[in-house]
Each structure stands twice: as C-alpha cells, then as structure tokens.
Amino acid sequence: MTRPYVPWLLLALALAAFYLFPLYWMYVTSLKSASEIYFNPPTFWPIAPDTSIYPQVWFGRTMSTFLWNSVVIATGVTTITVILGTGCAYVLARYRSVWVDVGLFLILMLQVLPASVMITPLFVGFNQVGLLNYPRTAVVLAAAAKAMPFFVVLVRATFMSVPRELEEAALVDGNSRVGAFFSIVLPLARNGILVCAILTFMSAFGEFIYSKSIIQEKSLQPASVGLSGFLGPNSSDWNSIMAYSAIYVTPILALFVLLQRRIVSGLTSGALK
Amino acid sequence: MSRIFNSMRDGVGFDLILVGAALLFLLALAGLPLVYNVLMSFQQVDMFTLGTLIRPWAGFTNYVDVVRQPEFWLVAKNTLIFVFASMAGQFVIGFSLALFFAQKFPGAATIRGLFLVSWVMPGLVVGAIWSWILAGDFGVLNTILKSLGIIQETVFWKSDPNYSIWAVVIANIWLGTAFNMLLLAVGLAAIPRDLYEAAELDGANAFQRFWTITLPMMRSTIGAVLSLGLIGTLQQFDLFPAITEGGPANTSSVAGYWSWQMSFQLYDFAKGATISVMMFLLVLFASVIYVRSTRHEVRG
Numbered sequence: 001m002t003r004p005y006v007p008w009l010l011l012a013l014a015l016a017a018f019y020l021f022p023l024y025w026m027y028v029t030s031l032k033s034a035s036e037i038y039f040n041p042p043t044f045w046p047i048a049p050d051t052s053i054y055p056q057v058w059f060g061r062t063m064s065t066f067l068w069n070s071v072v073i074a075t076g077v078t079t080i081t082v083i084l085g086t087g088c089a090y091v092l093a094r095y096r097s098v099w100v101d102v103g104l105f106l107i108l109m110l111q112v113l114p115a116s117v118m119i120t121p122l123f124v125g126f127n128q129v130g131l132l133n134y135p136r137t138a139v140v141l142a143a144a145a146k147a148m149p150f151f152v153v154l155v156r157a158t159f160m161s162v163p164r165e166l167e168e169a170a171l172v173d174g175n176s177r178v179g180a181f182f183s184i185v186l187p188l189a190r191n192g193i194l195v196c197a198i199l200t201f202m203s204a205f206g207e208f209i210y211s212k213s214i215i216q217e218k219s220l221q222p223a224s225v226g227l228s229g230f231l232g233p234n235s236s237d238w239n240s241i242m243a244y245s246a247i248y249v250t251p252i253l254a255l256f257v258l259l260q261r262r263i264v265s266g267l268t269s270g271a272l273k
Numbered sequence: 274m275s276r277i278f279n280s281m282r283d284g285v286g287f288d289l290i291l292v293g294a295a296l297l298f299l300l301a302l303a304g305l306p307l308v309y310n311v312l313m314s315f316q317q318v319d320m321f322t323l324g325t326l327i328r329p330w331a332g333f334t335n336y337v338d339v340v341r342q343p344e345f346w347l348v349a350k351n352t353l354i355f356v357f358a359s360m361a362g363q364f365v366i367g368f369s370l371a372l373f374f375a376q377k378f379p380g381a382a383t384i385r386g387l388f389l390v391s392w393v394m395p396g397l398v399v400g401a402i403w404s405w406i407l408a409g410d411f412g413v414l415n416t417i418l419k420s421l422g423i424i425q426e427t428v429f430w431k432s433d434p435n436y437s438i439w440a441v442v443i444a445n446i447w448l449g450t451a452f453n454m455l456l457l458a459v460g461l462a463a464i465p466r467d468l469y470e471a472a473e474l475d476g477a478n479a480f481q482r483f484w485t486i487t488l489p490m491m492r493s494t495i496g497a498v499l500s501l502g503l504i505g506t507l508q509q510f511d512l513f514p515a516i517t518e519g520g521p522a523n524t525s526s527v528a529g530y531w532s533w534q535m536s537f538q539l540y541d542f543a544k545g546a547t548i549s550v551m552m553f554l555l556v557l558f559a560s561v562i563y564v565r566s567t568r569h570e571v572r573g
Binding site: 005008009011012013015016019020022023025026029037038039040041042080084085087088090091092094095103106107108109110111112113114115116117118119120121122123124125127128141142144145146148149152177178181199202203205206207208209212213223224227228231232233235238241242245248249252253256257260261263264267 | 298299318324380395516537559
C-alpha cells in the first residue's frame, strides 16, 4: 500500500518552518535598520538588508573576548566530563549488581538537581575554599558536575551496545584490563562518546547561571553573560541583540545541522533506552 | 604493593578507580553542596559569617521568614502555573508532532531532526529571541495574532501582570517541545507494526487504534517523558532573566529564579538556600516518579 507522500512532505516542511520561525526572526531582525525594527506592522523581510550591525556589535561588545571565554569554559567542562564520565559509564555498563543500581540511582538523582538550587551553596562553598579567585575554573568545575550525569547515562547506553565477547576475547589473548579497555572497548564506543562530548560542549557553550553568579570580572565572562548585559524587559536596541545572538548561535547551529543524524541517534539510544 | 598495582591494571581495582574518580568528583561538587545547602537553611548567614562554617543556629526561622514573605504565595502559584502549563504544552504539541512524523514519508527523520535546534541553543538566546517576539507594541506575535483575528487589543505579554508568566511559558514550550517529540518518537517506533495491522483487519478506526494500542503501549515512555518534562521545567532558569526578570512585581517569578534573586541580588544567602531546599523537595518528588517509570529500563 503506497500513499501519496507529497502532501505529507509539504505539511512537514510547513510545520518545520512554523516551528523555526523564531530563528528566522532573529536573522531578519539583525539585518534591519534601527528605525525599521519599530515599524508597525513589522516587515517580514528587511527593506534594505544591512549587515553593518555585525562588525559594530562584534567590536562594540568585545565579542571576541566573550566568545573566547565561552570556548575556554566549554572546553574545560567537556574535558573533565569526558575523562571522568567515560570510565564511570563503562563500569556501570559492564556490571549488573545492586551497587551498580545504587550508583545509577545516585547519578539519576544528580541529573535532576536544578542549577538554581546548586548555585547558592556552590557560591558560598567556593568562597570559603578560595576558588572564587579563579572564577573560570570554579564555573568549569560546577558546570562539569552538572553535565556529567547526563553524559554518563548516554555513554553507558553506548557501552552496552559494545559486545562483551570482544573484550573477553582480548582478555583471553593476554591483554590486561587496561589494555582491553583502551584498545578494544574505547575505539568501538568512540562515535557515541564523541556525540555526547559534542552535546556536552554545546550546552556548556551556552552556560549562564553559574557564570553570571560567579564571574564578576568582565574580561573573564562568557558570551551568555555578555548578552545578559544588554538584555532585559526594557531592552530597545533589538537589532544589535539579535545580531549578537546570531553570531553566538550560528556556530552551534552549523555544528548541529552537520551532525544532526548522529546526534539524534545518539540521544535516542541513550535517553530513553 | 605490587598486588595493588596489578589489581589497578588488571582487576577490580581498575573498575573501582574509574567509577570512584567520577563519584568522588560528583560527591564533592554536587553531594556536599546539597548537604551544605540544607545546613545553611538552618543558619543565620550574612556578610560577616559568609566565610565561616560555624554560624549562629537559626532553627526554622528562615523557613518561617520565607513563607511570610509577601510574594511567597504568588511565587508558589507561578511555579505551579509555569510547571504544569509548560509540561502540558510541550507534551501535547510534542506528542502530536511525534505521531505526525511517525507516518512514513521520505525526509521525515531529517525534518524531525531540525526541530531539535531549539534544544541545542543557549537558553539565554532563546529567551532573547522570544523577548523580542513577545514585545508589546512592536512584537511580531501581536501582529500575527491580530491579523488572524484572535486578539483585538495589543497584549503586553511581558509587562502585563496577567500575562507575564505566560510569556515565559510560551518560550519554554517552544524550547522543550522538540525534546519531548524526540523521546516520544522513540517510544512510538518501538511499538510492533503487526499490532496495528491486526487491529486494522479487525476494523478498528484510527482513533480506536490510538486509544487501545498506542496509549497503552506508550505508558512507560509517557511516564518518563512527563517526569523528564517536570524536571526540565524546574531546571529552567535562563528564560527568566532574558524575558521578564521575574517582573512586573514578581508576577512571573518562580522558585528557582526567586532563590537566585535572594542570594545574588539581595545577598540574603540563608533565604536563597531555604527556597532552594524547598525546591529540591519538589524535584525529589519528580525524580522519584522518573526513576520509577524508567526503573525496568535502567536494569536493561
């Protein structure tokens, strides 16, 4: 039984276009002039598309510094999460016992803690141990603890799909546990780990609440805090806000579209196994 | 000594190191702060005692003070509205989209994947975009709704106390719908096709098939998605500073944002900790449901 699929496809595209309208609106607004954004009714396509706002925002808002800090923080978070989380996920995937269940339960519980619950004790605690003098490190540590449970849950699902027999064969052939882990298990799970690492990087790249609360010095703040500096209920220069947002998210969106298929399959295998 | 080293290289020691390092890290940066939070909620914390661990004991004073705050019930009501309206919106729209994309047509998976961009975007940027879409006089949402005849007057989404919480809800529904859809789509794909074929042969119509096959087969998925939605909504923070900053007059503030304001704008860390302990109890409730609904899969 074959169905005519063209109407379905058209409807699907229409739904996607409707859903992604906010993104379109961000780009279109950033191309409008300062007076055109206040046209009523608004224009759905800029009268004279103008990209001069982009360099203006880039330099005026010192975006290179902000974005660099975002990259530093996201890299730190991803590194810690991948190094500590991968081993933990491997062990939790390899055994089945009461202790593994307890460990998984604890990790699931940590996954659900809102950042807004954690930030008050983290800030006061960091203040007492002197970590606030290294604000970016403090944010990296806090955000890595936030990202790790999700990473472990997803990567554990990847390790579950690596056949146990391969690792056992390597052990029989005289490999040590360490050797089998690094030369057999890790390479087989590489793709899944990579996808989860990219997801971790993306979410750390947009991290806001910890950075906003911990990093006071402007030259160390990430792009999210930079954006919040001129965003609020009474904002008015919407074309520069939208240009800033566009510069900020376009790399993430490009990465996502490139890796879409893998990201979606990585998520679906782990999130709801 | 060499036995310990050998075990680390080739035995249980290896597993213990791998899992121990991660758990120690999580214990230090998530477990300890949680306990510390509870401790602080029973102490007097001010600028002078911020740097010490031993502070004057306050008993339940902080809790009483928080409940007596004039905005307490408003924030509690907002939190409930925000949580349940967001969850309902995300779930209904996400489920409809998942059912739609479960129809087999070329390109379905790719187009469905595009929806997930909302999920990878920084929350603050999503908030910025929606803040502009929802603007009163120049916002595009008002223009569209007016031209469709749904509203006659301009709605000041962000500054009208009746609507401000809904402004954040709308943005949050947009943010979470895609993830709901993806998880529900996984559940849908796991239902065996022949069930539907058998039902069709027996003459069940589309609604009956949905009611007697899809819903019962999806029960554990729906449970997990709803509790993940509850958890995700309670975690939402970035939209508030971007859209309304909790205003006007706290009419769009929720527990998480209120707690942050207490600690980082009013520097009342004890009250901030107290509110977050209350919120943690709510999250605990949600996660018990979550763990129960995924329990048999976790053992998988």
